Amino acid sequence: MTQSITIRRPDDWHLHLRDGAMLQGIAPESARHFGRAIIMPNLVPPVVTGAQAVAYRERIMAAIPAGADFKPLMTCYLTEDTDANDLAQAHADGIITAVKLYPAGATTNSASGVTDFDKVRPVLEKMAEIGLPLCVHGEVTDPAIDIFDREAVFIDRVLDPIRKATPGLRVIMEHITTKNGVDYVRSGGDNLGATITTHHLIINRNHILVGGIKPHYYCLPVAKREEHRIALREAATSGEASFFLGTDSAPHADAAKESACGCAGCFTATNTMSLLAHVFEEDGALDKLEAFASLNGPVFYGLKPNDATLTLTKQDAPVEFADKIVTGAGPVTVFQPGFPVFWAAS
Numbered sequence: 001m002t003q004s005i006t007i008r009r010p011d012d013w014h015l016h017l018r019d020g021a022m023l024q025g026i027a028p029e030s031a032r033h034f035g036r037a038i039i040m041p042n043l044v045p046p047v048v049t050g051a052q053a054v055a056y057r058e059r060i061m062a063a064i065p066a067g068a069d070f071k072p073l074m075t076c077y078l079t080e081d082t083d084a085n086d087l088a089q090a091h092a093d094g095i096i097t098a099v100k101l102y103p104a105g106a107t108t109n110s111a112s113g114v115t116d117f118d119k120v121r122p123v124l125e126k127m128a129e130i131g132l133p134l135c136v137h138g139e140v141t142d143p144a145i146d147i148f149d150r151e152a153v154f155i156d157r158v159l160d161p162i163r164k165a166t167p168g169l170r171v172i173m174e175h176i177t178t179k180n181g182v183d184y185v186r187s188g189g190d191n192l193g194a195t196i197t198t199h200h201l202i203i204n205r206n207h208i209l210v211g212g213i214k215p216h217y218y219c220l221p222v223a224k225r226e227e228h229r230i231a232l233r234e235a236a237t238s239g240e241a242s243f244f245l246g247t248d249s250a251p252h253a254d255a256a257k258e259s260a261c262g263c264a265g266c267f268t269a270t271n272t273m274s275l276l277a278h279v280f281e282e283d284g285a286l287d288k289l290e291a292f293a294s295l296n297g298p299v300f301y302g303l304k305p306n307d308a309t310l311t312l313t314k315q316d317a318p319v320e321f322a323d324k325i326v327t328g329a330g331p332v333t334v335f336q337p338g339f340p341v342f343w344a345a346s
């Protein structure tokens with residue numbers, strides 16, 4: 001008997017669509033299965049004002065295939081010079097859905113991020129007042145802190161103090177990679193949520209490093225030990241309202257990944273829903289996939305779930321995904337999980 005499951009059309013609460021030829025090449029990959037996505041603002045230069053978010057949204061809409069049921073939800077990049085009134089106006093005008101905090105130097109294109117968190121306190125207070133959520137890349141940049149500990153240390157040193165100083169602020173810990181992140185989110189009440197990526201449910205740090213370095217598995221925050229992957233799986237498949245899908249699909253041209261100094265980012269837009277069906281089935285939790293991918297995110301953001309649906313069907317033969325998406329900015333390798341996947345999305 002063919003196994004299939006129909007869920008509300010999912011949303012992607014953390015997505016990199018880039019710009020220019022890369023945007024043109026990869027936008028259709030997300031528009032195929034997802035209804036909405038929170039669009040990360042880490043372009044070069046970053047999207048810092050409401051006006052820049054409007055212009056970027058227009059470029060995205062032009063890259064989405066005609067008739068696709070996909071809505072980009074825009075964000076602004078928080079800097080130490082961000083104008084709280086500009087953000088408030090952009091929020092009131094329905095232009096931005098969230099603001100993104102990058103600690104300066106933490107990840108790809110984060111040079112304009114925040115070094116002194118006290119400098120952004122008035123902006124965060126304004127955001128709390130008007131109900132504009134903050135998406136956080138949660139890693140410290142202190143060179144003395146081991147890269148595998150940077151998320152856990154960020155929670156204690158930065159995130160918890162910010163949340164205590166601005167209690168009404170709604171915060172999404174983006175792409176959590178540790179049991180520490182899962183535990184912190186569970187203890188954080190209704191104003192704290194977390195996105196979990198597809199790839200962090202599948203790989204641990206061995207996948208990156210054993211048997212030769214695998215640049216296409218390198219992302220930030222870097223995948224951690226197996227015990228952390230298990231904690232993420234357990235959180236994602238629990239159905240708990242605080243945890244929702246943010247693929248962090250982050251395309252880089254192969255030449256930039258397969259390099260002596262390779263960029264961080266896994267590109268999962270193409271096959272995420274098939275991979276998630278595999279993961280949730282493996283954990284006996286297919287009935288929780290809809291909560292994770294389609295319901296919990298809208299509730300956190302105060303939006304309705306999508307009316308449209310997506311059907312995942314288990315096939316007899318493995319689904320064949322494109323190895324690479326060809327773009328005008330070069331080929332982009334699609335994340336390969338390392339096992340056959342039988343779930344097709346339509």
Ligand SMILES: NC(=O)N[C@@H](CC(=O)O)C(=O)O
Nearest residue numbers: 016107108219220250264265
């Ligand atoms: N996740 C990544 O490894 N890379 C992202 C940035 C980010 O989300 O931290 C990118 O923009 O390439």
Ligand SMILES: [Zn+2]
Nearest residue numbers: 107137220221
């Ligand atoms: Zn990030």
Ligand SMILES: [Zn+2]
Nearest residue numbers: 014040248250
């Ligand atoms: Zn990201």
